[in-house]
Amino acid sequence: MIKTFVLSFLLRKTYKTNSIIYVLKYIPLIKKLLPDSLYASSSLKTFANMISIMIEFGSVFFGKIVYLLLMILGPLFVFNRLSGEAFVHIYFFLTLVGGLLNTQMFNPTKDKYYAMFLMRMDPREYTLSNYLYFLLKTAVGFLPFTLLFGKIAGVSTIVCLVMPIFVCAVKLIAAAFMLRQSRDGGKVSNESMPTAIVWTGSALLLAGAYLPAFAGVFLNEQIFLALSAAIGVVGILCFGYIWHFKAYRKIYQALLTTNEAVMNTPTAARTMQKNFNKKIETDLSQTSDKTGYAYFNELFMKRHSKMLTRTAKKMAVLLTGVLVIAIGTGFYFSEVRIQINKVLLTYFPYFLLVMYFINRGKSITGALFMNCDHSMLTYRMYRQPKAVLTLFTERLKYIVGINLLPAVILACGLPFVLYFSGGTDNPLNYLVLFMSILAMSVFFSVHTLVLYYLLQPYNEKMETKSPLYQFLDFATYYICFFAAGKVASTVAFGLVVSVFCILYIIIALILVYRMAPKTFKLKR
Numbered sequence: 001m002i003k004t005f006v007l008s009f010l011l012r013k014t015y016k017t018n019s020i021i022y023v024l025k026y027i028p029l030i031k032k033l034l035p036d037s038l039y040a041s042s043s044l045k046t047f048a049n050m051i052s053i054m055i056e057f058g059s060v061f062f063g064k065i066v067y068l069l070l071m072i073l074g075p076l077f078v079f080n081r082l083s084g085e086a087f088v089h090i091y092f093f094l095t096l097v098g099g100l101l102n103t104q105m106f107n108p109t110k111d112k113y114y115a116m117f118l119m120r121m122d123p124r125e126y127t128l129s130n131y132l133y134f135l136l137k138t139a140v141g142f143l144p145f146t147l148l149f150g151k152i153a154g155v156s157t158i159v160c161l162v163m164p165i166f167v168c169a170v171k172l173i174a175a176a177f178m179l180r181q182s183r184d185g186g187k188v189s190n191e192s193m194p195t196a197i198v199w200t201g202s203a204l205l206l207a208g209a210y211l212p213a214f215a216g217v218f219l220n221e222q223i224f225l226a227l228s229a230a231i232g233v234v235g236i237l238c239f240g241y242i243w244h245f246k247a248y249r250k251i252y253q254a255l256l257t258t259n260e261a262v263m264n265t266p267t268a269a270r271t272m273q274k275n276f277n278k279k280i281e282t283d284l285s286q287t288s289d290k291t292g293y294a295y296f297n298e299l300f301m302k303r304h305s306k307m308l309t310r311t312a313k314k315m316a317v318l319l320t321g322v323l324v325i326a327i328g329t330g331f332y333f334s335e336v337r338i339q340i341n342k343v344l345l346t347y348f349p350y351f352l353l354v355m356y357f358i359n360r361g362k363s364i365t366g367a368l369f370m371n372c373d374h375s376m377l378t379y380r381m382y383r384q385p386k387a388v389l390t391l392f393t394e395r396l397k398y399i400v401g402i403n404l405l406p407a408v409i410l411a412c413g414l415p416f417v418l419y420f421s422g423g424t425d426n427p428l429n430y431l432v433l434f435m436s437i438l439a440m441s442v443f444f445s446v447h448t449l450v451l452y453y454l455l456q457p458y459n460e461k462m463e464t465k466s467p468l469y470q471f472l473d474f475a476t477y478y479i480c481f482f483a484a485g486k487v488a489s490t491v492a493f494g495l496v497v498s499v500f501c502i503l504y505i506i507i508a509l510i511l512v513y514r515m516a517p518k519t520f521k522l523k524r
Contacts, residue, residue: 004121005129012111016052060141068149070484075210079339084154085218092219093209095167097202099174104134106178106255107191113256123248139164159221166228169235176238179245188254293387297394300372307367308402312360315406323413327420341421344414345429348490349483355440356480358406361399361448369458377522385517392453392512400445407441432494443501450508453516459523
């Protein structure tokens with residue numbers, strides 16, 4: 001088993017190293033200086049190896065720091081609820097969420113496919129050795145920071161020491177349960193595609209984490225230790241089940257060989273496109289009074305309307321419910337009303353992250369490529385400047401409209417929530433709340449479509465082959481992520497964000513109209 005782990009670790013390191021070299025070759029300023037022969041360069045490989053080792057080391061600790069700061073300490077500071085019991089309460093429920101969403105064992109990745117099906121490694125030995133490594137990284141990564149942040153919050157040392165073990169026990173139970181559910185190789189759990197039950201359970205657990213804590217109801221340390229002991233015993237039993245489980249090959253064959261993102265074959269690409277096609281409305285009576293590419297785009301949007309707008313409509317309903325609950329809760333609980341007012345007036349940067357998640361631009365551009373551009377970009381007339389720019393303009397209108405559906409609900413609702421939570425001495429806050437939400441919605445709509453047209457990330461097999469696109473998408477998320485929790489005046493932050501959004505939109509549109517006819521093409 002040790003030999004299998006070493007081989008799999010070296011395989012993963014090699015894969016990461018080559019991926020880093022690939023990314024370097026796509027950096028605009030240096031890609032011409034790095035020919036393909038440098039994949040065999042020992043000096044470049046050494047440099048890439050160092051980066052991959054740093055990434056591996058950072059994955060042990062960095063994610064845990066961010067998680068504990070932004071998911072537990074940050075909200076407790078914002079709502080003035082910092083205490084040992086509140087820290088333990090939220091940690092307990094969030095760990096259960098992690099058990100549902102992050103098992104590692106059921107995460108379909110290319111290195112698993114390469115190891116088990118191309119290099120013929122023993123699936124049981126590969127899975128167990130790598131899963132033990134995952135648990136070790138989890139425990140080691142959490143331990144110093146549960147001690148540090150736990151002591152800051154006032155958690156006892158023994159509880160801080162138990163917390164990492166509790167995480168591992170929960171993950172063992174979740175993995176064992178999923179193995180048992182998937183043991184016949186039929187319906188195998190897929191971590192990258194959580195089911196409705198998993199999402200619902202996660203939402204309920206998140207509510208159980210934050211709502212009682214902010215209302216002053218906590219899971220105390222004694223109960224946590226008792227539950228941890230019980231879960232630890234069950235975790236040990238589940239580890240025995242995982243250790244003696246025999247059908248790993250059957251499970252991974254079902255998980256990996258049917259996964260389009262892993263296989264990247266023409267068959268997988270066709271399967272992916274068929275799945276998208278099932279969501280298209282086939283009502284041929286749908287028509288349009290427009291002409292040219294505007295007619296072409298409107299027909300596409302109408303036939304995909306349910307798929308493109310379903311999530312936006314659900315978000316609009318959800319936001320309406322949240323806003324009504326916020327106003328209603330404020331009427332009955334004065335302390336909650338004060339906290340809501342505080343968030344709207346001093347922690348408005350949180351809504352930058354909210355608007356990032358509301359944006360449907362990425363899923364819409366994916367649908368555009370899978371069901372339209374994937375085929376049409378093979379025709380020269382479709383790549384003509386007039387065609388590219390006309391379609392960009394038409395698509396932008398639709399994406400902005402779809403994203404505005406939930407955004408308008410939020411933009412109109414937040415001033416009401418502010419008013420009913422105590423109001424403000426500066427009436428400008430109401431206007432800024434409304435305008436900045438709309439500005440952020442339009443910004444994310446433009447940003448997503450501009451990246452798609454300037455970097456067109458997909459190739460013929462529908463793989464994402466633009467490292468710069470992935471980096472910018474990743475950077476956008478983390479900018480929004482790190483903005484959350486920052487203290488800033490609503491007027492100041494809202495005006496700055498609104499001005500930035502307007503300037504960005506102007507510059508981005510100019511870049512598209514100058515460069516998109518050259519950059520919007522099918523990657524080979």
